[in-house]
Amino acid sequence: MTDIIPLPDDYDVPLNFAFLRRSPLELLHVLDGDIVYKLIYADNGKILVRITPEQNVFKVEYPDVQPNASQRALISSFIREWFDLDNDLTPFYALTAKDKLLKDVVAKYRGYRIVGQPDLFESLCWAVIGQQINVPFAFKLKSRFVEQFGDSITWRGQKFYAFPEPRVVANLNDSDLLPLQFSIQKSRYVRAIAAAFRDGVISKERISLLPFDDAKKKLMEIKGVGNWTANYALMKTFRYKEAFPLEDVGIHNAIKKLKGLAEKPTLDQVKAIFKKYKGWEAYATLYLWKTL
DNA sequence: CGCCAGGTTAGAG
Protein backbone atom coordinates (compact mmCIF):
# COMPACT_ATOMS: atom_id res chain seq x y z
CA MET A 1 0.00 0.00 0.00
CA THR A 2 1.50 3.31 -1.09
CA ASP A 3 0.32 6.90 -0.95
CA ILE A 4 1.80 9.75 -2.94
CA ILE A 5 1.98 13.29 -1.60
CA PRO A 6 3.02 16.02 -4.04
CA LEU A 7 5.57 18.61 -2.90
CA PRO A 8 5.53 22.37 -3.53
CA ASP A 9 7.74 23.47 -6.45
CA ASP A 10 10.25 25.25 -4.24
CA TYR A 11 10.51 22.44 -1.67
CA ASP A 12 14.12 21.62 -0.84
CA VAL A 13 14.36 18.10 0.57
CA PRO A 14 17.98 18.16 1.87
CA LEU A 15 17.43 21.52 3.57
CA ASN A 16 14.26 20.48 5.33
CA PHE A 17 15.49 17.03 6.22
CA ALA A 18 18.62 18.53 7.77
CA PHE A 19 16.29 19.87 10.45
CA LEU A 20 15.23 16.31 11.22
CA ARG A 21 18.86 15.47 11.94
CA ARG A 22 19.27 18.22 14.51
CA SER A 23 19.87 15.88 17.40
CA PRO A 24 21.18 12.32 17.65
CA LEU A 25 18.87 12.00 20.67
CA GLU A 26 15.68 12.49 18.68
CA LEU A 27 13.53 9.38 19.19
CA LEU A 28 10.31 10.50 17.53
CA HIS A 29 11.51 9.73 14.03
CA VAL A 30 14.24 7.58 12.53
CA LEU A 31 16.27 8.46 9.46
CA ASP A 32 17.83 5.96 7.12
CA GLY A 33 19.60 8.21 4.63
CA ASP A 34 16.76 10.36 3.32
CA ILE A 35 14.08 7.88 4.27
CA VAL A 36 12.09 8.85 7.36
CA TYR A 37 10.27 6.42 9.63
CA LYS A 38 7.76 7.65 12.16
CA LEU A 39 5.16 6.11 14.42
CA ILE A 40 2.07 8.23 13.82
CA TYR A 41 -1.10 8.36 15.93
CA ALA A 42 -4.20 7.70 13.83
CA ASP A 43 -7.62 6.88 15.28
CA ASN A 44 -6.43 5.40 18.57
CA GLY A 45 -3.85 3.30 16.75
CA LYS A 46 -0.21 3.95 15.99
CA ILE A 47 0.96 3.22 12.48
CA LEU A 48 4.57 2.95 11.42
CA VAL A 49 5.03 5.15 8.36
CA ARG A 50 7.93 5.25 5.91
CA ILE A 51 8.38 8.43 3.90
CA THR A 52 10.66 8.37 0.87
CA PRO A 53 11.34 11.64 -0.94
CA GLU A 54 11.28 11.22 -4.71
CA GLN A 55 11.05 13.62 -7.61
CA ASN A 56 8.52 16.26 -6.42
CA VAL A 57 6.68 13.80 -4.19
CA PHE A 58 6.80 11.93 -0.92
CA LYS A 59 6.19 8.23 -1.32
CA VAL A 60 4.38 7.06 1.82
CA GLU A 61 4.37 3.40 2.80
CA TYR A 62 3.31 1.35 5.80
CA PRO A 63 5.93 -1.31 6.43
CA ASP A 64 4.30 -2.86 9.50
CA VAL A 65 0.55 -2.61 10.19
CA GLN A 66 -1.63 -1.53 7.24
CA PRO A 67 -3.88 1.44 8.01
CA ASN A 68 -7.57 1.59 7.09
CA ALA A 69 -8.91 4.28 4.77
CA SER A 70 -9.62 6.79 7.51
CA GLN A 71 -6.21 6.27 9.06
CA ARG A 72 -4.53 6.77 5.69
CA ALA A 73 -6.31 10.09 5.32
CA LEU A 74 -5.24 11.17 8.80
CA ILE A 75 -1.66 10.16 8.15
CA SER A 76 -1.56 12.04 4.87
CA SER A 77 -2.81 15.21 6.48
CA PHE A 78 -0.38 14.71 9.37
CA ILE A 79 2.50 14.58 6.89
CA ARG A 80 1.29 17.66 5.02
CA GLU A 81 1.14 19.54 8.32
CA TRP A 82 4.43 18.16 9.60
CA PHE A 83 6.40 19.25 6.54
CA ASP A 84 4.45 22.44 5.88
CA LEU A 85 3.40 21.47 2.37
CA ASP A 86 0.24 23.56 2.10
CA ASN A 87 1.70 27.07 2.20
CA ASP A 88 2.63 29.21 -0.75
CA LEU A 89 5.75 31.14 0.27
CA THR A 90 5.80 33.42 -2.77
CA PRO A 91 4.60 36.47 -0.80
CA PHE A 92 7.26 35.87 1.84
CA TYR A 93 10.00 35.68 -0.78
CA ALA A 94 8.72 38.94 -2.26
CA LEU A 95 8.48 40.59 1.16
CA THR A 96 12.07 39.76 2.06
CA ALA A 97 13.71 40.15 -1.37
CA LYS A 98 14.95 43.63 -0.52
CA ASP A 99 15.03 43.31 3.25
CA LYS A 100 18.46 44.08 4.70
CA LEU A 101 18.17 41.68 7.59
CA LEU A 102 16.73 38.65 5.84
CA LYS A 103 17.33 38.82 2.09
CA ASP A 104 20.63 36.93 2.16
CA VAL A 105 19.55 34.12 4.44
CA VAL A 106 16.21 33.69 2.65
CA ALA A 107 17.96 33.56 -0.72
CA LYS A 108 20.50 31.09 0.57
CA TYR A 109 17.94 28.75 2.15
CA ARG A 110 15.07 29.21 -0.30
CA GLY A 111 12.76 26.22 -0.07
CA TYR A 112 13.25 25.82 3.66
CA ARG A 113 9.97 25.51 5.51
CA ILE A 114 8.75 25.14 9.07
CA VAL A 115 8.99 21.53 10.13
CA GLY A 116 6.07 21.50 12.51
CA GLN A 117 4.62 19.49 15.36
CA PRO A 118 1.06 18.52 14.41
CA ASP A 119 0.52 17.02 17.88
CA LEU A 120 -0.44 19.89 20.20
CA PHE A 121 0.36 18.02 23.40
CA GLU A 122 3.82 17.20 22.12
CA SER A 123 4.37 20.74 20.94
CA LEU A 124 3.45 22.32 24.29
CA CYS A 125 5.48 19.79 26.29
CA TRP A 126 8.50 20.20 24.04
CA ALA A 127 8.32 23.97 24.40
CA VAL A 128 8.14 23.68 28.19
CA ILE A 129 11.01 21.21 28.23
CA GLY A 130 13.07 23.65 26.16
CA GLN A 131 12.32 26.69 28.31
CA GLN A 132 15.41 28.44 29.63
CA ILE A 133 17.85 25.60 29.01
CA ASN A 134 20.24 24.87 26.16
CA VAL A 135 18.93 22.82 23.26
CA PRO A 136 21.19 19.76 23.64
CA PHE A 137 20.07 19.40 27.24
CA ALA A 138 16.45 19.82 26.16
CA PHE A 139 16.87 16.89 23.77
CA LYS A 140 18.38 14.86 26.58
CA LEU A 141 15.34 15.52 28.77
CA LYS A 142 12.92 14.76 25.95
CA SER A 143 14.59 11.50 24.99
CA ARG A 144 14.44 10.25 28.58
CA PHE A 145 10.81 11.33 28.83
CA VAL A 146 9.83 9.62 25.56
CA GLU A 147 11.82 6.49 26.27
CA GLN A 148 10.29 6.06 29.70
CA PHE A 149 6.67 7.09 29.16
CA GLY A 150 6.00 6.84 25.42
CA ASP A 151 4.62 3.84 23.57
CA SER A 152 6.89 2.06 21.16
CA ILE A 153 6.86 -0.74 18.63
CA THR A 154 9.70 -2.87 17.37
CA TRP A 155 9.97 -3.59 13.66
CA ARG A 156 12.90 -5.58 12.27
CA GLY A 157 14.83 -5.10 15.48
CA GLN A 158 14.47 -1.31 15.47
CA LYS A 159 12.46 0.56 18.07
CA PHE A 160 10.07 3.35 17.08
CA TYR A 161 8.66 5.69 19.72
CA ALA A 162 5.55 7.81 20.00
CA PHE A 163 5.28 10.83 22.29
CA PRO A 164 3.75 9.98 25.70
CA GLU A 165 -0.02 10.40 25.89
CA PRO A 166 -1.67 13.02 28.14
CA ARG A 167 -3.51 10.41 30.24
CA VAL A 168 -0.17 8.80 31.10
CA VAL A 169 1.64 12.06 31.86
CA ALA A 170 -1.28 13.40 33.91
CA ASN A 171 -0.77 10.52 36.34
CA LEU A 172 2.94 11.14 36.89
CA ASN A 173 4.48 12.76 39.96
CA ASP A 174 7.60 14.77 40.69
CA SER A 175 9.15 11.49 41.79
CA ASP A 176 8.79 10.21 38.20
CA LEU A 177 10.20 13.28 36.50
CA LEU A 178 12.87 14.70 38.79
CA PRO A 179 15.12 11.66 38.27
CA LEU A 180 15.09 12.49 34.53
CA GLN A 181 16.52 15.88 35.56
CA PHE A 182 13.33 17.80 35.03
CA SER A 183 13.23 20.80 37.34
CA ILE A 184 10.27 20.89 39.73
CA GLN A 185 8.90 23.69 37.58
CA LYS A 186 9.08 21.68 34.34
CA SER A 187 7.60 18.67 36.07
CA ARG A 188 4.67 20.76 37.26
CA TYR A 189 4.11 22.46 33.92
CA VAL A 190 4.18 19.26 31.87
CA ARG A 191 1.72 17.62 34.23
CA ALA A 192 -0.53 20.69 34.15
CA ILE A 193 -0.62 20.52 30.35
CA ALA A 194 -1.43 16.80 30.48
CA ALA A 195 -4.22 17.41 32.98
CA ALA A 196 -5.71 20.11 30.77
CA PHE A 197 -5.88 17.61 27.89
CA ARG A 198 -7.22 14.83 30.08
CA ASP A 199 -9.94 17.08 31.48
CA GLY A 200 -10.91 18.32 28.03
CA VAL A 201 -9.97 21.92 28.88
CA ILE A 202 -7.63 21.94 25.88
CA SER A 203 -7.76 20.13 22.58
CA LYS A 204 -6.26 20.83 19.19
CA GLU A 205 -9.67 20.61 17.55
CA ARG A 206 -11.25 23.13 19.89
CA ILE A 207 -8.41 25.64 19.74
CA SER A 208 -8.19 25.40 15.98
CA LEU A 209 -11.69 26.90 15.79
CA LEU A 210 -10.64 30.05 17.66
CA PRO A 211 -9.24 33.25 16.16
CA PHE A 212 -5.53 33.85 16.76
CA ASP A 213 -5.78 36.03 19.88
CA ASP A 214 -8.36 33.81 21.56
CA ALA A 215 -6.32 30.69 20.79
CA LYS A 216 -3.29 32.32 22.38
CA LYS A 217 -5.27 33.34 25.46
CA LYS A 218 -6.69 29.84 25.82
CA LEU A 219 -3.25 28.26 25.65
CA MET A 220 -1.86 30.73 28.19
CA GLU A 221 -4.50 29.75 30.73
CA ILE A 222 -2.37 26.67 31.39
CA LYS A 223 0.24 27.20 34.12
CA GLY A 224 3.61 27.10 32.49
CA VAL A 225 2.44 28.28 29.09
CA GLY A 226 3.52 31.88 28.66
CA ASN A 227 3.70 34.04 25.55
CA TRP A 228 6.79 32.30 24.21
CA THR A 229 5.34 28.79 24.55
CA ALA A 230 1.90 29.75 23.23
CA ASN A 231 3.37 31.36 20.14
CA TYR A 232 5.65 28.40 19.61
CA ALA A 233 2.62 26.12 19.48
CA LEU A 234 0.63 28.55 17.33
CA MET A 235 3.53 28.51 14.89
CA LYS A 236 4.51 24.84 14.94
CA THR A 237 1.15 23.18 15.49
CA PHE A 238 -1.52 25.57 14.23
CA ARG A 239 0.71 27.10 11.59
CA TYR A 240 -0.34 30.66 12.09
CA LYS A 241 1.99 32.63 9.84
CA GLU A 242 1.78 35.63 12.18
CA ALA A 243 2.87 33.73 15.31
CA PHE A 244 6.35 34.23 16.70
CA PRO A 245 7.97 33.87 20.13
CA LEU A 246 8.94 37.46 20.91
CA GLU A 247 10.97 36.53 24.01
CA ASP A 248 13.01 33.89 22.21
CA VAL A 249 16.70 34.27 22.92
CA GLY A 250 17.50 32.62 19.58
CA ILE A 251 15.68 35.42 17.74
CA HIS A 252 17.51 37.99 19.87
CA ASN A 253 20.91 36.47 19.20
CA ALA A 254 20.21 36.19 15.47
CA ILE A 255 19.30 39.88 15.27
CA LYS A 256 22.33 40.83 17.33
CA LYS A 257 24.57 38.84 15.01
CA LEU A 258 23.05 40.05 11.72
CA LYS A 259 23.07 43.69 12.79
CA GLY A 260 26.43 43.50 14.50
CA LEU A 261 25.03 44.81 17.78
CA ALA A 262 27.06 44.81 20.97
CA GLU A 263 24.07 43.71 23.02
CA LYS A 264 20.94 41.72 22.39
CA PRO A 265 18.02 43.90 21.20
CA THR A 266 15.28 44.93 23.62
CA LEU A 267 11.80 43.51 23.20
CA ASP A 268 10.65 46.84 21.77
CA GLN A 269 13.39 46.72 19.17
CA VAL A 270 12.42 43.18 18.24
CA LYS A 271 8.79 44.24 17.92
CA ALA A 272 9.79 47.13 15.69
CA ILE A 273 11.87 44.87 13.44
CA PHE A 274 9.07 42.33 13.14
CA LYS A 275 6.61 45.00 11.98
CA LYS A 276 8.23 44.69 8.58
CA TYR A 277 7.27 41.02 8.42
CA LYS A 278 3.63 41.47 9.37
CA GLY A 279 1.67 38.37 8.45
CA TRP A 280 4.87 36.36 7.95
CA GLU A 281 6.45 36.54 11.40
CA ALA A 282 6.68 32.76 11.72
CA TYR A 283 8.84 32.49 8.61
CA ALA A 284 10.96 35.48 9.62
CA THR A 285 11.61 33.58 12.84
CA LEU A 286 12.46 30.40 10.96
CA TYR A 287 15.06 32.14 8.83
CA LEU A 288 16.49 34.08 11.77
CA TRP A 289 16.97 30.79 13.61
CA LYS A 290 18.67 29.41 10.52
CA THR A 291 21.46 32.01 10.88
CA LEU A 292 22.52 30.69 14.28
C1' DC B 1 32.31 30.74 40.74
C1' DG B 2 29.99 33.24 36.92
C1' DC B 3 27.14 33.47 33.08
C1' DC B 4 24.08 31.76 29.74
C1' DA B 5 20.47 28.78 27.88
C1' DG B 6 14.62 28.19 22.33
C1' DG B 7 11.10 31.33 29.97
C1' DT B 8 7.24 31.67 33.51
C1' DT B 9 5.15 33.28 37.56
C1' DA B 10 3.69 36.39 41.08
C1' DG B 11 3.83 40.83 42.78
C1' DA B 12 4.40 45.83 42.55
C1' DG B 13 4.08 50.17 40.22
Add this chain to the structure above:
DNA sequence: CTCTAACATGGC
Protein backbone atom coordinates in the same frame (compact mmCIF):
# COMPACT_ATOMS: atom_id res chain seq x y z
C1' DC C 1 0.52 47.13 30.58
C1' DT C 2 5.43 46.97 32.01
C1' DC C 3 9.26 46.02 35.20
C1' DT C 4 11.52 42.98 38.65
C1' DA C 5 12.90 39.27 41.46
C1' DA C 6 12.83 34.49 42.21
C1' DC C 7 12.88 30.00 40.40
C1' DA C 8 15.79 25.59 38.46
C1' DT C 9 19.18 22.81 36.10
C1' DG C 10 23.17 21.70 33.21
C1' DG C 11 27.18 23.12 30.50
C1' DC C 12 31.20 25.57 29.56
